[in-house]
Every structure is written in structure tokens, then in C-alpha cells.
Amino acid sequence: xxxxxxxxxxxxxxxxxxxxxxxxxxxxxxxxxxxxxxxxxxxxxxxxxxxxxxxxxxxxxxxxxxxxxxxxxxxxxxxxxxxxxxxxxxxxxxxxxxxxxxxxxxxxxxxxxxxxxxxxxxxxxxxxxxxxxxxxxxxxxxxxxxxxxxxxxxxxxxxxxxxxxxxxxxxxxxxxxxxxxxxxxxxxxxxxxxxxxxxxxxxxxxxxxxxxxxxxxxxxxxxxxxxxxxxxxxxxxxxxxxxxxxxxxxxxxxxxxxxxxxxxxxxxxxxxxxxxxxxxxxxxxxxxxxxxxxxxxxxxxxxxxxxxxxxxxxxxxxxxxxxxxxxxxxxxxxxxxxxxxxxxxxxxxxxxxxxxxxxxxxxxxxxxxxxxxxxxxxxxxxxxxxxxxxxxxxxxxxxxxxxxxxxxxxxxxxxxxxxxxxxxxxxxxxxxxxxxxxxxxxxxxxxxxxxxxxxxxxxxxxxxxxxxxxxxxxxxxxxxxxxxxxxxxxxxxxxxxxxxxxxxxxxxxxxxxxxxxxxxxxxxxxxxxxxxxxxxxxxxxxxxxxxxxxxxxxxxxxxxxxxxxxxxxxxxxxxxxxxxxxxxxxxxxxxxxxxxxxxxxxxxxxxxxxxxxxxxxxxxxxxx
Numbered sequence: 001x002x003x004x005x006x007x008x009x010x011x012x013x014x015x016x017x018x019x020x021x022x023x024x025x026x027x028x029x030x031x032x033x034x035x036x037x038x039x040x041x042x043x044x045x046x047x048x049x050x051x052x053x054x055x056x057x058x059x060x061x062x063x064x065x066x067x068x069x070x071x072x073x074x075x076x077x078x079x080x081x082x083x084x085x086x087x088x089x090x091x092x093x094x095x096x097x098x099x100x101x102x103x104x105x106x107x108x109x110x111x112x113x114x115x116x117x118x119x120x121x122x123x124x125x126x127x128x129x130x131x132x133x134x135x136x137x138x139x140x141x142x143x144x145x146x147x148x149x150x151x152x153x154x155x156x157x158x159x160x161x162x163x164x165x166x167x168x169x170x171x172x173x174x175x176x177x178x179x180x181x182x183x184x185x186x187x188x189x190x191x192x193x194x195x196x197x198x199x200x201x202x203x204x205x206x207x208x209x210x211x212x213x214x215x216x217x218x219x220x221x222x223x224x225x226x227x228x229x230x231x232x233x234x235x236x237x238x239x240x241x242x243x244x245x246x247x248x249x250x251x252x253x254x255x256x257x258x259x260x261x262x263x264x265x266x267x268x269x270x271x272x273x274x275x276x277x278x279x280x281x282x283x284x285x286x287x288x289x290x291x292x293x294x295x296x297x298x299x300x301x302x303x304x305x306x307x308x309x310x311x312x313x314x315x316x317x318x319x320x321x322x323x324x325x326x327x328x329x330x331x332x333x334x335x336x337x338x339x340x341x342x343x344x345x346x347x348x349x350x351x352x353x354x355x356x357x358x359x360x361x362x363x364x365x366x367x368x369x370x371x372x373x374x375x376x377x378x379x380x381x382x383x384x385x386x387x388x389x390x391x392x393x394x395x396x397x398x399x400x401x402x403x404x405x406x407x408x409x410x411x412x413x414x415x416x417x418x419x420x421x422x423x424x425x426x427x428x429x430x431x432x433x434x435x436x437x438x439x440x441x442x443x444x445x446x447x448x449x450x451x452x453x454x455x456x457x458x459x460x461x462x463x464x465x466x467x468x469x470x471x472x473x474x475x476x477x478x479x480x481x482x483x484x485x486x487x488x489x490x491x492x493x494x495x496x497x498x499x500x501x502x503x504x505x506x507x508x509x510x511x512x513x514x515x516x517x518x519x520x521x522x523x524x525x526x527x528x529x530x531x532x533x534x535x536x537x538x539x540x541x542x543x544x545x546x547x548x549x550x551x552x553x554x555x556x557x558x559x560x561x562x563x564x565x566x567x568x569x570x571x572x573x574x575x576x577x578x579x580x581x582x583x584x585x586x587x588x589x590x591x592x593x594x595x596x597x598x599x600x601x602x603x604x605x606x607x608x609x610x611x612x613x614x615x616x617x618x619x620x621x622x623x624x
Contacts, residue, residue, distance in 0.1 A: 003200055007211035010193065014218035018225035021088035025230035028093050031074065031152040034062035043118055045111045045137060048128045049160040052110055056156045060112045063152060069097075070114045070148035071141045075107030076157040078235035081223045082251070083108065083162065088226055097150045100394050101363040103174075104142030104149065108134040109157055117144050120419055131162040132169035139173070144420050146394055153231035164254040172260065176353035177549055183256045184568040185575070190249045197245075219245050269350070269553035276341065277314060277554070284315065284338030288331055293456075294509060297324030300331070306491035306498040309541045311351065312548040312555065313342060317498040321481075328481045328504035333455070342499050347388065348413060350553065359391045365531065366395035369448060369477060372604055376522055377473050379403045383442040385431050385464070386450030390417030406442070408434065432456075435463035443472040451478050452501040458513065465517040470609035474519055477529060477602045482506055485534045485599060494537035495599055507601050519605035530598030532589035535581035543574040 038061040044052055056074070064072045075087065091105045108131045113123065121144045129137065142149045162170075168179075175182045193215070200212035223241045227234060234240065240247075291298050304319040320331040334342065345351050369392065373379060379400055384392050387407025396405060407414055408427040418426040427434055445464050454460050464474050479495035480486075481504035486493040495501070505513075511521045547567035550560050592598050 003196060004205075004208045004211045007196060007200060007208070007215050011211070011214035011218040014215070014222050015225070018218075018222040021085060021226040022228065022230060024092060025084070025088040025227055025232050028075070028231050029150075029152050030077075030231045031056070031059050031063055031154045034059045036062040039065055041115045042112055043115060043126060045113060045123065045126050045129065045134075047109050047134050047160060048130055050109050050157065053156055056154050060152070060154070064112050064114075067150065068148065069112075069150055070117045070145035071150075072112040073106035073138060073149075073151045074110040074112065074154040074157060075151055075232075076109050076159040077153050077155040077231060077233050078157075078159045079107050079109075079232060080159060080161070080236050081227075081234040081240035084232045084234045085223060085226055088232070091151065093151070098147055098398075099363070100146040100398065101360045101366075101391060102142065103360060104139040106134065106138035106151065108138075108162065109160065110154075111138070111141065113141060114145075117141060117148075120144050120421075131166040132173070135170045136173060143422075146420075146422070159235055164251075165258045167255050168258040168260065171255070173353070176357075177551070178571070180564050180568045181571040183252065185572060187249070187252050187256060188572060190252060194245075194249060216245050219248070263350075266551075266553060269345070270557065273554040280337060280341075281314070284335055284341060285332040286335045289333075292322035292325060292327055293329055293503070294327035294505070295322060295325040297322050299323040303328055304491050304496055304498075306496060307545075308342070308499060309491070309494075309545060310497065311346065311552060312544070313499075314554070315342075315499060319496060319498070319504075325509055326481070326506040327509060330499065330502045333502055334499055338499070339455075345553070346500075347411065350551075356389075359389070362391070363395045366392045367399055368528070369446070369475065369602065370396035370399040372475060372523065372525060372602055373444060373473055374399075376604060376606070377443060379444040379473075381442045382406070382444040382446065383408060383427075383438070383467060384423075384446045384448070385409075385460075386447060386453065387414060387417065387423065387426075389413045390420065390422030390426075392446070392448055393417070394420075394422035403444075432459045432463045435466040438467045440467070440469045442467055443469050444475065445472070446475040446477075448475075448477045449479070451476060451505065452497075452503055455502060457503050457505060461513055461517055461519075465519060465607060468519075468607045470607055472607050473522075474514070474605045474607070475602065476510065476605075477600060478510075479504060480507070480526065480597065480599055480601045483597060483599045489534070489538055492538045492541055493599075494533065494541065507603070510603055511605075514603070514605045518608050518610075520608050521603055521605045523602075523604040525602040526600075527593045527595045527598050529600040529602045530589060530592045531600055532585040532592070534599055535584045536578060537581075539574060539577045539581040543570050543578075546570050 033055065036058055038057050042061045042064065044057060044060075046052055052074075060072055060074055063069075079087070087105065087107060096102060096105065121140055123137070171182065172179050197212045197215050200208040203209065220241045223234065223237060223244070227237065290300070292300065300320045300322055302318060303321040306317050306319070308315060308317075318331055319328055321328045347355050381404045382393075382396070382400070384405065384407045387393060387409050388411065390407050393405035393407055397403070404424045406425040406427065407417060407423045408429070408431055410428070410430055412428065414423075414426040414428055417423045427438070445468050447460070447464065451457050451460060468474060479501070486495060491498075507524065507526070514521055547563070547570045548555060549567070550556070550563040
């Protein structure tokens, strides 16, 4: 009876999924024909074996011009079923263009690109790309044209195939650090489902056999239902649908069996990290201090002892709490050499794609931050400190489209953000060092999850007060060290984030420090600033602790296959716990967001103008 219920639920799920995909596929726009010429600014990128006739080029150019598009992905109407189903799952046609931080999606065959975007994105090849290269290019071009990218279905493009090796490379780009777990999960799910169907068909219970037959029918019907009456007309629809119960598992096995080319940079990185750990590890921390860096008090207690639970670099890190003022700080603190070691290859390099995925998912949170200044000011010039690749500034344009957004960061990523057009201007360096140069130039300065990374929060607040124009606003968001989950979960609370987070400022302390600098707090958000990931991250960090990623260059090279297999097994076993943790986060989020506390808080403070400041303000903003 239990097997029958599971099979019937599976059949229903497949049918519902097909209807959902069809609602998306039906909203894909067919490319209208046109007799107009190809615009001089338009160029085309094609996959190997794809031929774009002149009629399709003209139609694409006319459509892109009319829609004011910088990038137009041309999806063959006859795209194979596997990729057609995937496209319908991954793209929401009505919102894709306007979704500034959405990952680029395409059909993997041809793209129209304006010359400006092609130059900024540094495209050097325009023909003969394989499917994986087309996928990578679609992702890259969306970043350079965040609201100027869209898709259209072209009926005159003959579809070409995608090999199992190319498919694995594509999946590696989407799952940079956990592809084995992703593949193992899909294979296990299909294997269990196939076994259940076979068992039910072989049983003598008519109800079980009927439920198994329903699963088979739904499996075969899903591609037909998902594409019926849509611009997509897969060329292999009949054969794919009929053989799908047999070939689905085979296709995943073929992808999983492909061997990936090792990263040619990895041996050099391993040698570099090994040498640095052997020669410099004792220079990575400063001497332990006996007083609080915030108030100078000497009554300290150990709060958390933690390792690096994100990337598992060597080291043990201690957070102390001052009993006098409540400030929490890393003690002993990382030295400049330690900071350089632990930040390297985290936000860029090997760790970049993994962090990028998290940044993209935070788009709604970015917009919530930007909305906090509503009712207090109409920003003209906004500086985001610690702006990284410019994700916040890009998303905030949805809220403040007329505002000039600049960003400051110590990483060269700020220059890429400028090339992408996500920010209007970039400043490379340390904020306190650049403050005098930028004095009075901005009417809004933001520090989002930046202050906890800094060595001297007081110096950063001084710099903000200098850069702000009189009457301007400072917006700060930081983890809340007073959050109950942080106290109960200890080192497994993700926001302690050792060893990168150096200082945790309680809300009262921050408000007082702002007042000392002539900044009056005008709004505070605690519940609404909550990020609902606490319980999911606890489970993930525990699993990650048991089986760290062996692909990291600072990890041992011994027994890599065994380590990958163990990691996949632990993550699959932890899957139900992750689901429970994520569900708990989402169920509790509405209550927490209406409550007085959360894992994050925001403060908006206004620089109180002094006499004679108004003329200086107008002059500085005009100069900016």
C-alpha cells in the first residue's frame, strides 16, 4: 500500500511538473520574420555545426533593435527534448530579462550580441563553440547585459547535439563544488524509482501494477505535455518520449562516467599553499590581546572556538566577548598575512563560482536593503563599501533607477563590476585610506556585511562620516551577535564565519558610536533583516565538516576518489536533514521577520548638518 501511494504521488508530480513547464515554454517568444537589414552593431556567436541563414540574422537583428536588447539567445524550435525540458525549468520568460542577477540561460546554439557587449565581455571566438562554451558564454553575457538579455525561438535553426562530456562540463559550471553529489542524487533517485516500478509491475497486486503503469505513462507523456502548443517542437519528441523510462537512467550514467580534465592550475596552487603553510603559518595571527578593542575593558570570556567550517583551511579561531560592553571579537586576530591567506581564492579564483551562486540568490535581500532609505532621502550618489563584484548596486537599481551607484573594495573585482556596468564608478583600496579623497561626495553610504570583516570598525565609521555629505545617510547591515541561535549553536552558527569575521558589534554599541560621529540613528530593522538559513547551514556545515571538499588546493591529495565517494554518501544521507532544516527556516521566517530580533540587523543613520554645510554639500555632490 505504501509503495502504491509513493508511485501514485510520483505520477501526479510528473504530470503537475509537465503542466508547470508548459506554462513557461508557452511564454517563450517566437522570432518574427523581418526583411530589414542586420544592424552594423550586431554580431553573432554560433555553436559548432550551427548555420544561421540570412533570414534568421535579419529577423534577430530587427527583433533585438525593437526590443532594445544587447543579447538575444536564439533557441532552435526543434531543440532536443532533454534540453527543451531543462530550458522550460530554468527560465521564466516573463521575468528573465528584468532579473538583474539571474544566471544566464540559453539554447546553446546561437546568440546575437551587440559590439559593445562583445568588447566588454572580451569575446574572441564567434563560431565553432561547443555546447559547454555556449553555456559559459550565456552566463557571462547576462552579467554584461543584466537587463538587456532575452531569448527567442527561431524556427530556421537546425539543432545540433550535446555530448555526454559537454553535458558534464555544463553541469560542473552550475555545481562547481558539489557536482558528484548532484549526479549521485539524480542517479540514486532514478535507480530507486526504477526499482520500485519494476517491483510493482512484478507483483501480483493489481493496484501496485496500475500505479507503476501510471508512473511509466506520466514519464513518457511529460515531454509531450510540456511542449504541446508551445514554440518548442523537439525534433526527437516521439523517440525520446517512448524510450524515456529506459534511457533516462542511461543518460545520467553516461554523464557521470565522463572523466573531467584536471585543472592545470591545481598542482601549482597545491604547492603554493603547502609551502606557505609550512613556512608562514606561525605568522598568520597577531599576539592575543587582553583588552576589548571596542571599550578597552579587560573582563573577557571565551565565547566560541571554531575552525574554518566553510573551506576548511587549517587553523583554530577564538571569539572572545567583552563582559563590559558585549562586543565580540576574534582573539588572537588574524594578521595581515593571515587575512591575505584566508581571503585568497575565496571570493575569486577557485572559490569564486561557489560564492557567486550565493550572491545571485540574495537579490531580494539586496532590494530590501535599498528600500530602507525610502521616506528618508532620494539618493543621488550612493557609495557601497565592500561592494565586491557589485551585486548590491546592480540589484538596487531596480529600486533607485536614477541613482549613481559607486562601489569601493580592496579587491580587483571592483574593476570587473565597473566593466560589467553594475556600478557607475569603482574605487580600489582601503576605505579609511580613500576617505579624504571622497569627502562629502555621497548622500548615501552603505556597508552591508562589511563592518564585521574589518580590523578597526571605528576607523571605518570615521571614514563613512567623512565621505557622507551633511544630511546624508549611512546604511549598515551586520550579523546580530545577540541572536539566540548564535548562542545556542555555538561554532555551528554560520554568521560567526570564522576566520573572516573579526568584529561583531551589538546594536546599542553601534548606535552610540554613530552618535559620537554626528550620525543620528533614524531607523533600525532587526526582524525584517532576517536571513532564513540558520538551520539549513547548521546541517550543511556539519556535513561539510565530516567530509571536506577534497578539490580545494589546501586539502590533502590522498585518496581523492574515496574522499569524493564518502562526501557524496554523507551529503545524500544528510539530504533529509537539510530538507527539514530548510523547511524550519522558511516556516519560522514570517514569525521572525515580524519579531524584535533576528540573525541580522540594519541601522540607518543621518549625518546631522552643521552650520555652513549646505554649500559644501551641493559642491561635493556636483563634483561627484
